[in-house]
Amino acid sequence: MTAILGLSAFYHDSAAVLLIDGEIVAAAQEERFTRKKHDAAFPIHAIEFCLRRAGITADELDHVGFYEKPLLKFDRLLETYLSFAPQGFPSFWKAMPAWMTEKLHLRREIRRGLGNEFKRRIAFCHHHQSHAASAFFPSPFDQAAILTMDGVGEWATTTMGVGQGNKIQLTDEIRFPHSLGLLYSAFTYYCGFRVNSGEYKLMGLAPYGQPKYVDVIKDRLLTIHDDGSFHLNLDYFGYCQSLRMTTPKFHRLFRRPPRQRDSAIEDLDRDLAASIQVVTEEIVLRSARHLYDKTKCSNLCLAGGVALNCVANGRVLREGPFDSIWIQPAAGDAGGALGVAQFIWHQLLDKPRQSTENDAQRGSLLGPESSSDQVQSVLDRQGAVYEVISDPAELDRRTAALLAEGLVLGRYAGRAEFGPRALGNRSILGDPRCSDMQSTMNLKIKFRESFRPFAPVVLLDHVGEFFDLADRHTSPYMLLVCQTKTDALPAVTHVDGSARVQTVDKEKNPRFEALLTEFYRQTGCPVLINTSFNVRGEPIVGSPEDAYRCFMKTHMDALVIEDCLLVKERQAGGPE
Amino acid sequence: MATPDKPSEKPDDEVTESFDSMADGSDPGIFQEFIWFVKYNKKWWLTPILVVFLLLVVLAFLTNSPAAPFIYTLF
Numbered sequence: 001m002t003a004i005l006g007l008s009a010f011y012h013d014s015a016a017v018l019l020i021d022g023e024i025v026a027a028a029q030e031e032r033f034t035r036k037k038h039d040a041a042f043p044i045h046a047i048e049f050c051l052r053r054a055g056i057t058a059d060e061l062d063h064v065g066f067y068e069k070p071l072l073k074f075d076r077l078l079e080t081y082l083s084f085a086p087q088g089f090p091s092f093w094k095a096m097p098a099w100m101t102e103k104l105h106l107r108r109e110i111r112r113g114l115g116n117e118f119k120r121r122i123a124f125c126h127h128h129q130s131h132a133a134s135a136f137f138p139s140p141f142d143q144a145a146i147l148t149m150d151g152v153g154e155w156a157t158t159t160m161g162v163g164q165g166n167k168i169q170l171t172d173e174i175r176f177p178h179s180l181g182l183l184y185s186a187f188t189y190y191c192g193f194r195v196n197s198g199e200y201k202l203m204g205l206a207p208y209g210q211p212k213y214v215d216v217i218k219d220r221l222l223t224i225h226d227d228g229s230f231h232l233n234l235d236y237f238g239y240c241q242s243l244r245m246t247t248p249k250f251h252r253l254f255r256r257p258p259r260q261r262d263s264a265i266e267d268l269d270r271d272l273a274a275s276i277q278v279v280t281e282e283i284v285l286r287s288a289r290h291l292y293d294k295t296k297c298s299n300l301c302l303a304g305g306v307a308l309n310c311v312a313n314g315r316v317l318r319e320g321p322f323d324s325i326w327i328q329p330a331a332g333d334a335g336g337a338l339g340v341a342q343f344i345w346h347q348l349l350d351k352p353r354q355s356t357e358n359d360a361q362r363g364s365l366l367g368p369e370s371s372s373d374q375v376q377s378v379l380d381r382q383g384a385v386y387e388v389i390s391d392p393a394e395l396d397r398r399t400a401a402l403l404a405e406g407l408v409l410g411r412y413a414g415r416a417e418f419g420p421r422a423l424g425n426r427s428i429l430g431d432p433r434c435s436d437m438q439s440t441m442n443l444k445i446k447f448r449e450s451f452r453p454f455a456p457v458v459l460l461d462h463v464g465e466f467f468d469l470a471d472r473h474t475s476p477y478m479l480l481v482c483q484t485k486t487d488a489l490p491a492v493t494h495v496d497g498s499a500r501v502q503t504v505d506k507e508k509n510p511r512f513e514a515l516l517t518e519f520y521r522q523t524g525c526p527v528l529i530n531t532s533f534n535v536r537g538e539p540i541v542g543s544p545e546d547a548y549r550c551f552m553k554t555h556m557d558a559l560v561i562e563d564c565l566l567v568k569e570r571q572a573g574g575p576e
Numbered sequence: 577m578a579t580p581d582k583p584s585e586k587p588d589d590e591v592t593e594s595f596d597s598m599a600d601g602s603d604p605g606i607f608q609e610f611i612w613f614v615k616y617n618k619k620w621w622l623t624p625i626l627v628v629f630l631l632l633v634v635l636a637f638l639t640n641s642p643a644a645p646f647i648y649t650l651f
Contacts, residue, residue: 172577
C-alpha cells in the first residue's frame with residue numbers, strides 16, 4: 001500500500017487529499033471544519049479527517065507533498081519588491097514576518113502539523129504543475145491539452161501543456177505580473193467585491209451590464225496577442241507594490257474611486273463586470289485555440305481559479321476547437337492538494353494511469369459524511385423535532401413532495417463535496433418553476449444580493465430538453481454555463497437567458513439522482529434549484545450541527561440530514 | 577508565451593536516485609535549500625541581496641535581545 005498526502009495551505013483554501021495506491025480516498029477543505037471561509041491555516045482538521053477515513057496514522061504515510069515551491073515564491077516576492085522599491089515597502093513589511101516565521105519553514109510547519117510522526121522527505125511541486133496534474137490525472141482522457149490560469153503561483157500565472165498516459169508536460173507559460181486572474185480580481189476589487197471570493201459575484205453581475213468598456217480595457221489596460229498571451233499595463237494595477245489592486249490612474253480612467261462594499265451597485269459596476277467578462281472570455285478562447293493549434297489534441301483539461309469562470313468555460317466548449325473539455329471541480333488552490341498527490345503517484349513514482357469513461361474524481365464526493373446515529377445524537381442534543389425515515393425511497397418521496405409544494409429544503413447527505421460547488425449533498429434545493437424562488441432564496445435564506453442567480457440541477461437524460469448543451473456533453477460539476485431553451489424555469493434562468501447547469505447521473509451520485517427522479521415523477525419537471533448549503537459569508541456546512549444551525553437561523557422550510565427529516569414549523573424557535 | 581525556465585542542472589542525488597529512495601533522505605535545511613535554489617535557477621545575482629537581507633533579519637532579532645546594548649555601540 002502506498003499512501004500519499006497532498007497539502008495546500010497558507011494562501012487561501014487550504015486542503016488535504018489522501019491517495020491510497022493512486023485512488024482518491026479522501027479530500028477536504030479546512031474551511032469546512034474551522035468555519036472560516038477560504039481558511040488558509042495549516043489544514044490540521046482536513047488531514048485528521050483524511051487519515052481517519054483511511055484508518056492510518058501519519059507515520060504510515062509514504063509521501064507528503066505540498067502544492068507549490070515556497071522558495072520560488074519568495075524569490076518572486078523579493079524580485080517584485082526590488083523592482084518597485086521603495087514604493088512597495090509597506091507591503092513588503094507586512095508580508096515578511098509571515099515568511100520569516102512560517103512560510104520559509106514549511107517543512108517544519110508540515111512536520112509539526114503531522115505530529116512529527118512523518119519522517120521521510122516532503123516533496124514540493126510547482127503551483128501550476130499541481131493545477132495541471134489536478135486537471136489531467138483525474139480526467140477521463142488518455143491524452144489531452146492542459147490549460148491552467150489563475151492569479152499567481154510562484155511566477156507562472158498561465159501555463160499550457162499536454163498530458164498523456166501517466167505524464168504531464170508544461171511547455172508554455174505567462175509570468176507574473178501579467179495575470180488574467182489578477183486582472184479579473186482587480187475589477188472585482190474596483191466594483192466593490194472581495195478579492196479571492198467575490199469574483200463569482202462579478203461574473204453573476206456581468207449579464208446586467210453592457211460591455212461598453214471592452215475597447216478601453218484593451219486599449220489602455222492590456223495588450224492581447226493572437227496566441228492568447230497578454231501584457232498588462234502596470235500603471236493601472238497596484239498589486240505589485242501596494243496593498244491595493246488598482247492605482248489612482250485606474251480610478252481616473254473610469255472616473256470614480258473603487259465602490260465601497262456597502263454602497264449601491266451602479267451602472268458603471270455592471271458595465272465593467274460585463275466588459276471584463278468579455279475580455280476574459282476572449283483571452284481564454286484565444287489561449288484554447290493556440291493550444292489546440294500547438295497540440296492538435298481533441299480534449300482539453302482546465303484548472304486554476306480562472307477555470308471557475310463557468311461562462312468562459314461554456315464559450316470554450318461551444319466555440320473552441322476542442323471536442324471535449326474536463327474541468328477540475330476544485331479548480332482553485334484546494335485542488336492543488338489533489339494535484340501534488342497525483343503528480344507524486346503518476347509522474348514521480350511512475351505509476352500507470354488508466355483513463356476511464358467516467359472520470360476518477362468520483363463525483364467530487366470525497367469529504368466527510370455522518371452516520372444516522374451521529375445525526376440523531378446531534379439533533380437530540382439540539383432539541384430538534386425530527387422524523388427518522390429509514391427507507392430511502394420513502395424519504396425521497398416525502399422530500400420531493402415538500403419541494404413540489406414550493407418549500408425550500410436543505411439536504412445534507414452522504415459525503416461532502418470537494419471544491420467550491422455544492423453538488424447536491426450539501427445543498428439547498430427548491431422548485432425552479434416558482435418565479436419568486438430566486439428572490440426568496442437570495443433574500444430570506446442565503447441573505448445575499450438579489451441579483452445573484454441560482455444553478456439548475458437536471459437529470460442527465462433530460463438536459464437537452466431544457467438546456468443548450470450538446471448530447472455528448474455533461475456538466476456534473478456545475479462548471480459550464482449554457483443557454484436555457486425554455487421559459488418554464490424562471491428561478492434558474494439568468495437575465496441573459498443563461499444557466500449554470502449541473503447534470504446528475506446514477507454513476508456519480510445515485511442517491512441524489514433518485515431524489516431528482518422522484519421529483520420528476522411527481523411533477524413532470526426533472527430540474528431543481530441547487531445552491532450551496534450556507535449563508536452569505538460562511539463556508540458550506542461541514543457537520544450536522546452546522547446544517548441544523550443554518551436551518552434554524554434562516555427561513556428554510558425543511559431539512560433532510562441523512563435519514564432524518566425536519567420541518568421548520570414543528571421546531572421551537574427560528575429566525576426573527 | 578514563454579517557455580518555462582529550465583534549471584541549469586539537476587541536483588546530484590536526483591540524477592542517480594529514484595524519487596522513492598530520495599524520500600528516505602533527510603531534509604536539506606533552509607541554507608542548503610537557498611544554495612540549491614540559487615544554483616539551479618541561475619540566480620547568482622540574488623546572493624548578495626539574500627545575504628544583506630539575512631543580516632537585517634539577524635540584526636532585527638539581535639536588537640530585541642540582551643545583546644542589544646553591544647549592537648548599538650557597533651552601529
